[in-house]
Amino acid sequence: MEIFSGVLYGFQVALQPINLLYCFIGVFIGTLVGVLPGLGPAAAIALLLPSTFAASPVAAIIMLAGIYYGAMYGGSTTSILVNIPGEAASVVTCLDGYVMARQGRAGAALGIAAFGSFIAGTLSVIALTFLAPFLARVTLRFGPPEYFALMALGLTLLTFFARESTVKALMMAAVGLLCGTVGQDTISGRFRFAFGIRTLEDGLGLVPVIMGLFGISEVLLNLEQREQRRDIFAPPTTGLLPTRQDWRDSSVPILRGSVLGFFLGILPGAGAIIASFASYAVEKRASRHPERFGAGAIEGVAGPEAANNAAAGGAFIPLLTLGIPANAVMAILLGALMIHGLQPGPLLVKQAPDVFWGIITSMYIGNAMLLVLNLPLIPMWARLLRVPYSVMYPFILLFCLIGAYSVTNNVGDGIVMWVFGIVGYLLKKFDYEGAPLILAMVIGPMMEEALRQSLILSAGSFDIFVSRPIAAGFLAAAAVLLILPLMRRR
């Protein structure tokens, strides 16, 4: 019953005209970001965060969340029509989606991607609706030791899902922890790694760091290649509705992708990208005709596209119930909530029910908007892809510069972005991933505080982490995850 009244209240909030407008702007920009290669949702949300300062917290988060799941829709369009992933979670969609387009079935591919995304997005919001309040009640009883143990587990999970090497992912997490310590220590008041620079004394800003690592560095890397002419398939205006046979082939993959994506979305570091790859692998294995994969199998579009949308919903669970971000996008949303004076975590549902329920229900609305937005507007998005990169990237850089500056009206933050842009560029060249760095940078200070509080609670005894069963369980799981991959060669 509690959930029903919550959902009802949420719709009252989300259906207010101003919130509807922000939701629409969010999913619209999200689709745009998804369609355009070279600008991912993390950088885009960081970019637009300052523009939400004037809005109410609910409206701000509704819009920023809309960008995230909107990007999951938009990414498929570019994958199918151009064979370039519009954003990272749509990489696998290229495999069969582009082949389908070459076979003249672009309409079916785009249609099933949109419908699959809608179904999965909605299913995962339903799961979120029921699971989040329940989990928030459970985690309410967590004290600092449980939090510390859970975050330790989260960080190791993050590296467990690393695509490159585990050692490098762990290194990035360590670098992130160090980045998180920059600034004034809350307990002793001493400055760490600030070197007398005012911008650093306040700590590294999340927005400039993310825009550097995911925005600037991406542009610099793209500039290494001379632009090639993109072969864009003329987008179909008819035939977007999947046939009965398409539905028969796709319905199970969509359901499977939804479940898989939702649960992978919850885990730190897994998220939409891993979910889409996992779904593709599962569908190929489950298929009676695995040889059709890569040759235009509609299941290979439906499953992964469902999975990446479901993952976007699942990722909200740790944020809303624990205040722990599961990926870089959630890290910015965490920052956004805090900027708006809210403390994400188990108390959010009690302290700010309008935000908690407003965000969740806005996703039902946003998903419906996206379905409407995506199908008829595909020709428009495709036209946008004809804008050459050499005209587009100066504006991407400009928006990053304005975004970094306008958070605190401080050129220093722009310099931080520039430095992390160069660092991110080098990291990519040397095959490191940026995501563990960001998560560790956000989780690090929370972990440090939880550790110190735990030790104050226990008067300095580490027994507190062993004698409390939940904390001990999390830490044991973390230890296993940490040791297993290191034992394997490489």
Place this chain on the structure above:
Amino acid sequence: MARDRVSGLAWLAVALFAAAQGLSLGLGSLHRPGPGFFPFWGGVALGLLSILLVVRTPARDTPGAPRLRPDTARPFVAAGAILGYLLLLEVLGFVPVTFLFLLLLFRLERRGWAFSAVSAAAGAVGAYALFQLWLKTQLPSGPLGF
């Protein structure tokens, strides 16, 4: 890949620096960690992992690995343009700096002077209208007042 050795050694240097900073900040005791506790152990962890990476990596590059140095100067020019933008932003003001920034990048892409100048001017004024006038972002103004 041998490049892992290069990056590993670079991170080792960062790790040593962090650990040294941690030490000078004060570790506190194990039971009452001080401000240097996290930096120190973070540095130690990074250092150990870097050594592990370096030791595991064969000294010779595997043939066929992509080259590190790009064939074009575009990334460097763009990076320089970003830095220049930031250094000049509060001196010249938003609109002039944005105009120069866009002009430079369009010229870098070998667009004609006319196209570059018109697009850069439109971009600068458009961004000013969008961010300053509509979204009410506080952008720095220069001697010209915008």
